[in-house]
Amino acid sequence: MQESKVVLVTGCAKGGIGYEYCKAFSEQNCHVIASDIPQRMNDMLDFDSDQIEAIELDVSSDESVATAVNNVISKYGHIDVLLNNAGIGSTGPLAELSLDAIKKAWEINTLGQLRMVQQVVPHMAARRIGSIVNVGSVVGRVPTPWAGSYCSSKAAVHAMTETLRVELRPFNINVVLVLPGSVRSNFGNSSMEKLGNHDWKLYKEFKDAIAERARASQGSKATDATIFARHVVQKVLSPKPPKHIVFGHMTGLFAALSLSPLWVRDLFFRTRFNLNKKV
Known part of the structure; x- marks a missing residue:
């Protein structure tokens, strides 16, 4: 009987896509290590599968990442799949959004993924097998107004993933980039909570449009997140995983925008997010 694959997933609190990834992997007889920050551990207590166990892991902390990965290796001897799902939204005009908020988005969304990769890859390389799955976004290819910090953090994930795919080939490590479209989860609500009742100065007349961008994906x-997760997991576990997995509502629109002249793209986003008016 084939041994179950050991899968480590980050950002797995209930209500998010990571939670659905864990369930989808367990349905495929994988042993899943579901991880999230300590404050969200209570949101991972009701997985209805003995194939899933929850651990604390903060992707923004070198110590937390090293401890979590070493504990998994000590217990199971290997990690077959790393799915870098942990991430946060970041909404606001780049000319006014605080650098601290932008740094936090990059620390979690971008460096968090690389931090995980650097801890896991040596173990995969030693066995000459494994899969790294990095979650990007369609807006990493086609950035939108009011979310420049988030879009740029995902664009960096894309660049790193394309590089890793070639650099890790000598070690027989697959590298997959997931580009979700609009997928239903708690992401929009979390983005709105972070946005709060922000007192914009230069952009006070655009407050409603900025809030609309925060919830645009929902x-x-x-x-449906369950459908999305099952699709991704099936592709990741296939004998020859694809380099890119593009799936979800609005992926077709963003593919068209990526091929459109810049004036068409600009006109679309100016109209969509109320940027045609002068102030």
Whole structure:
């Protein structure tokens, strides 16, 4: 009987896509290590599977990442799949959003993924097998107004992932980039909470448009997170995982925008996010 794959997933609190990834991997007879920050451990207590165990892991902390990875290796001897899912939203005009907020988005969304990779890859390289799955976004390819810090953090993930795919090939490590479209989760609510009742100065007349961007991915047509997660997991566990997994509502729109002249893209976003007016 084939041994179950050991899968480590970051950002797994209930209500998020990471939670659904864990369930989808367990359905495929994988042993899943579901991780999140200490404050969210209570949101991972009701996984209905003995194939899933929860551990504390803060991707923004070198010590936390090293401890978590070493504990998994000590217990199971290896990690077959790392899915870098942990991330936060970051909404606001770049000319006014605080650098601390931007740094936090980059620390978690970008460096958090690389921090995990640097801890896990030596173990995979020693066995000459493994898969790294980094979660990017369609807005990493086509950035939108009011979310420049988030979009740029994901664009950096794309660049790192494309590089890693080639650099890790000699060690027989697969590297996959996931580009979700609009997927239903608690992401929009979390983004709105972070935005709060921010007192914009230069952009006070655009307050409603900025808030609309924070919840834009959670419309009524957003792809169900369970369906999305099962699709990704099936692709990741296939004998030859694809380099890119693009799935979810609005991926077609963003593909078209990526091929459009810049004036068309600018006009679309100016109209969509109320940037046609002069102040």
